[in-house]
Amino acid sequence: MLYEGKAKKLYTTETPNVLRMEYKDEATAFNAEKKAVFENKGKLNKAITLLIYEMLEKKGVPTHLVDDLDEVNLLVKSVDILQVEVIVRNVAAGSFCRRMGVEEGLEFKTPIVEFSYKSDELGDPLINDDYARELGLATPAECAFLKEQALVINEVQKEFFAKCGLKLVDFKIEFGRLAEDPSQIVLADEVSPDTCRLWDLKTGEKMDKDRFRQDLGGVMEGYEEVLKRVKDASK
Ligand code: TMP
Numbered sequence: 001m002l003y004e005g006k007a008k009k010l011y012t013t014e015t016p017n018v019l020r021m022e023y024k025d026e027a028t029a030f031n032a033e034k035k036a037v038f039e040n041k042g043k044l045n046k047a048i049t050l051l052i053y054e055m056l057e058k059k060g061v062p063t064h065l066v067d068d069l070d071e072v073n074l075l076v077k078s079v080d081i082l083q084v085e086v087i088v089r090n091v092a093a094g095s096f097c098r099r100m101g102v103e104e105g106l107e108f109k110t111p112i113v114e115f116s117y118k119s120d121e122l123g124d125p126l127i128n129d130d131y132a133r134e135l136g137l138a139t140p141a142e143c144a145f146l147k148e149q150a151l152v153i154n155e156v157q158k159e160f161f162a163k164c165g166l167k168l169v170d171f172k173i174e175f176g177r178l179a180e181d182p183s184q185i186v187l188a189d190e191v192s193p194d195t196c197r198l199w200d201l202k203t204g205e206k207m208d209k210d211r212f213r214q215d216l217g218g219v220m221e222g223y224e225e226v227l228k229r230v231k232d233a234s235k
Contacts (some may be wrong), residue, residue, distance in 0.1 A: 006032060007045070007194055017078040017179045018066055023049075027194065029213045031123045036212065042072040044223040045192035050074060051234045052157070052191040059156045061149070064176060064188040079176025079188050083137045085124060086146050087114040088154045089170040093197050094210075096170075099126075111154050113147050118174070145185060146175055153187065161198060164229035166207065169197035193223045 002019065003010040006028045011020040023042035028035050053065040066075040089096055092106035115132060116124045127135075129143040138146065150173060161168045172195045176188035189195070193208035200207060206214075207222040 008190070013075065019076050019078050020069060021074045021076050023072045023074075023190070027209065027212055027219075029209065031120060034213070038212075038220050038223075040220055041194075041223065044220065044227050045190060045194055046072050046074060048192045048223070048227050048230055049190045051230050052160075053187070055160055055234060056153065056156060056187065056191075061153055061156065062184070062186040064178075064186050076188070077186070078179035079186065080179065080182065081118070081174055081176045081188060082142070082146070082185070083118040084127070084132055084143075084146065085116045085118050085172050085174055086150045087116065087170060087172045088112070088150050089114070090154070090158065091167070091169040091197075091199075093169050111151060113150050115143070115146070142185065149175070149185075149187070157191070157196075160233060162201065163233040164226070165201045166226070166229065167199045167201050169199055171196035193226050198226060 001009055001011050007024055007026060009022040009024065011022065013020050023046040025037050025039060025041045026035065027038055027041060050065070050068055053063045056063055057065065064077040064079050066077055069075050089112040090108055092102050092108070093104050097104050115127050117127045117131070117137065118124060129140060132138040132143050133140055153173065154168070157171070158168045171191070173187060173191065174189035175185050178184045178186060196208055197210060198207045199205065206216060207226050211217065211219045211222050
């Protein structure tokens with residue numbers, strides 16, 4: 001094992017620069033103040049991430065995906081994860097509402113892109129391009145690329161999730177520099193209901209980790225429904 005995070009573990013494989021990414025059943029919220037284990041979460045998030053990565057690749061978005069492996073594991077290219085988390089918001093929710101004092105559900109005319117510093121100790125504080133440059137997290141050119149890619153990913157995912165009858169409210173993505181060629185930055189980590197807010201287009205029902213964060217119950221039922229719809233829309 002190379003690394004253990006809150007929701008995934010990374011292992012080396014026999015192939016150089018190819019890692020095994022295992023999706024765990026553990027869930028955390030509010031910087032791990034709240035913790036739980038959800039049976040099948042790993043399996044569901046792996047399956048959803050795989051289908052989304054395959055869909056994004058078809059649309060020309062490079063990811064670190066190599067191949068599916070088994071129920072809870074993907075094979076991925078080894079990357080050096082940028083310590084900048086990229087958040088895209090189409091609708092106000094979560095920390096945006098807390099920070100700005102607005103009601104959940106305000107629709108943005110144009111998406112908002114945010115950067116935060118990937119640091120559990122500091123609680124992933126909001127940063128900007130200048131912070132990233134001065135702290136050596138990403139160059140100005142890399143920041144511009146991250147923002148541009150995040151907006152492309154947003155458009156592609158928004159359209160795809162709409163086909164699933166889901167509104168893409170917001171999401172967090174991470175990028176990595178390929179170990180075999182650090183000049184190439186690709187989408188890495190995961191795209192799942194842990195990292196996206198997804199609301200049913202008709203009823204507005206929350207189908208993502210907010211069910212856990214807000215104690216709404218039926219957490220895995222929401223994830224299962226997301227997987228079912230993502231599978232159908234991928235056919
Ligand atoms: P936020 O509104 O809490 O800042 O979250 C924005 C989006 O980022 C939301 O879809 C959930 C996701 N997210 C993560 O994936 N990891 C995190 O640690 C946090 C705080 C949010």
